[in-house]
Amino acid sequence: MSNDKRGPLAADRLESAPRRPASLWKNAVTRDQERQAKRMAVLLTAADMFLARGSHRVAMTDIADELGITKPALYNYFSSKDDLLVECFRQSNQVIIEQLDRIERSAGPGLEKLRAIIRAYARLITVDYGSVMIRLEDRDLPDILRNEVRGYKRAIDARVRATIEGGIADGSILPCDVKLATFAIMGALNWIGQWFRSDGPYSVDRIGDEYADRLTKGLAKN
Amino acid sequence: MSNDKRGPLAADRLESAPRRPASLWKNAVTRDQERQAKRMAVLLTAADMFLARGSHRVAMTDIADELGITKPALYNYFSSKDDLLVECFRQSNQVIIEQLDRIERSAGPGLEKLRAIIRAYARLITVDYGSVMIRLEDRDLPDILRNEVRGYKRAIDARVRATIEGGIADGSILPCDVKLATFAIMGALNWIGQWFRSDGPYSVDRIGDEYADRLTKGLAKN
């Protein structure tokens, strides 16, 4: 983060000191970009491995090996395994929040928003790093970080719940126990991460559409 | 599984082999019963701890301490931690199978059976050891044991799926993608284990009823 700032600041100085060759600046910017790129590479590699095997089954050595570097090099980018893991959660949260924001801003009755959330979630869980939030365990984290993560989770839940409540208010959704309904929907969605295979028979969109129907229309004939 | 049967089976054989002095037999029976009781105590204690903290966060020492015995003593009853864990899965499977059997034998349309399954599952997850099957990770197990566990899971899924198909056949359930519908329902149910607190505001029955409605009737007004 501090590095993000250093870049612009340096750029300012550059404008007022035009003697320095542009190439030098390029170097600094490039270096910073490279650093961020590497940091991101570590993060994504770790997230992939954590998702595939569970975070406690992935040793720092494993991540380093996968990246072709040595273990201590990881500590240039993340101060600890916990830090790395919690950063995965943060990234995941950000991605999810963006989707929820987008849907919230859209017009339409609550029911449609709920269905949009379901479709978005299906995608998040299957192709994006949104699944980190759902599938990785936060129990190994120290209290303070675990609470942070749980805060994210609660916030997401609250927003889905609010969408359902909005739907009830605007008449598009039947009155029901909102909390339980939210749990049921989130559970169904989260579970996708357990069985989905990208080389399986179902496309992401197909799953999203089907779930959107199934979880809102029900199965019963009448 | 094999061990559950061995106990009773052994007792049967004893009854049908009355030549040895009764007292001796009684001793043998008693000894065997004691062994089975202790074995079961280990199993249930381990299952509880595994569920509460996740199996990889429970050391063999922890289990032994909880039972007031020493670590190596555990190995008299289970040959390894994996063995103990897989046995938890087997017990869980048995409990689940019993419920599915009971419901399958009952009369009524497929929809009602499905609802009965949902109610039974809600109970299994919250109060019985059925939750082991759903909430414990099988990823730490060696391939052969993990495959065994996954077989159980697939079988359970298949039976729920068959129930839905039966409901479609008898007209009580709308035609739909059965596989996805099953996944959605099972996901919603399994998720209960993530948020349920026995001291929380929802009773098991309340959850079962609400889920049975929600997952079959849907949320949409029409």
Place this chain on the structure above:
Amino acid sequence: MSNDKRGPLAADRLESAPRRPASLWKNAVTRDQERQAKRMAVLLTAADMFLARGSHRVAMTDIADELGITKPALYNYFSSKDDLLVECFRQSNQVIIEQLDRIERSAGPGLEKLRAIIRAYARLITVDYGSVMIRLEDRDLPDILRNEVRGYKRAIDARVRATIEGGIADGSILPCDVKLATFAIMGALNWIGQWFRSDGPYSVDRIGDEYADRLTKGLAKN
């Protein structure tokens, strides 16, 4: 410590329950003795190595190697390196306290007691594990343990100071700044640990006598 008590307690029970074969008790006692002996061996080996090289230069592996066992075996006797180190301090404290108690109980003017303390200290530092208290660093210990150790040190200082004050009171010692006098004496004594070699030219008694004189009579001719 708790183990010291278990022995006697067990012996009591034995007397009132004479049915059990003595051999069993012997075994238990023997085993306990062996355990204590081993624990002590670890402690003394560690203390020696800590004194010789400084505690931070001694790895757990080094201690284990010296004892001919493996690293984790050490953890059967001490829960951590800190635990091992602080136990060294506790042993050292006990030895010192015993000497101070003995001298305190003796008759004689304060000056004689002070000289006795100097002689005793010279011995403690050179041949007994009393030197641990003086020569090992407590700065690597976590706060709580470091405070414990500093408490010991303060208590020892206080007792020497009290002895000097007693001497001033009974007229055998000249009035002076007691705190500084104590520091000077303790410093001179503690320093012995820095230069003393058991194969050197000075015997322990020689050092003790000379220091007792030097630190109380001074060097000046008048």
Place this chain on the structure above:
Amino acid sequence: MSNDKRGPLAADRLESAPRRPASLWKNAVTRDQERQAKRMAVLLTAADMFLARGSHRVAMTDIADELGITKPALYNYFSSKDDLLVECFRQSNQVIIEQLDRIERSAGPGLEKLRAIIRAYARLITVDYGSVMIRLEDRDLPDILRNEVRGYKRAIDARVRATIEGGIADGSILPCDVKLATFAIMGALNWIGQWFRSDGPYSVDRIGDEYADRLTKGLAKN
């Protein structure tokens, strides 16, 4: 030591080689001065930190951070941590030697010189970098450097011893075991570093005077 001399020496050579344009020389001198200044800054910062926390508890990173530079930059001034540490000892030695020289050159009986040494030492230990020699451990150094440091220490000891011998010769000091007397005095002095706090109740001069009395006049009434 070698580096301290190299600076001035280099400057001397410059003055005696006037052929090159003065401006260039000035630059070179300035550059050299700057380098020496930076080198000294590193040295003093390191010495402070080593004294405060013990050299093995101070990482190169810590020193760099304290100076606001990066770790590898340190290696421009010192070839290794050992080099840095031994240079601290050399500086310390120089300061101590200067004091001993000054006192040796003064007139007066041996006893007065000894008292002057005690007063000077009290100051060295509490306010100057003289304490490095006494309070820092040389055990982490490789043999060759450790021997160098021990040479310094022995030389200092020898000079104190010589002062006492001079006092015995001139009749101002009572005959005694000079070696042990020296050890006792040095020990008492060195220990000051363990308890002295600059914000404590004792001023440096007070300590020096009191120690000068206590260590030469003794405590005993007769």
Place this chain on the structure above:
DNA sequence: AATGAATGAGCTTTCATTCAT
């Protein structure tokens, strides 16, 4: 059947040092 003791393999983390730039 149960115990105390021990082990091997593994984990996260630290740190002095080097190197390309």
Place this chain on the structure above:
DNA sequence: GATGAATGAAAGCTCATTCAT
């Protein structure tokens, strides 16, 4: 002269498992 990045070597500690008793 200084930097960011990387490394090899080591440290303390944990844990499932085994073994003699």
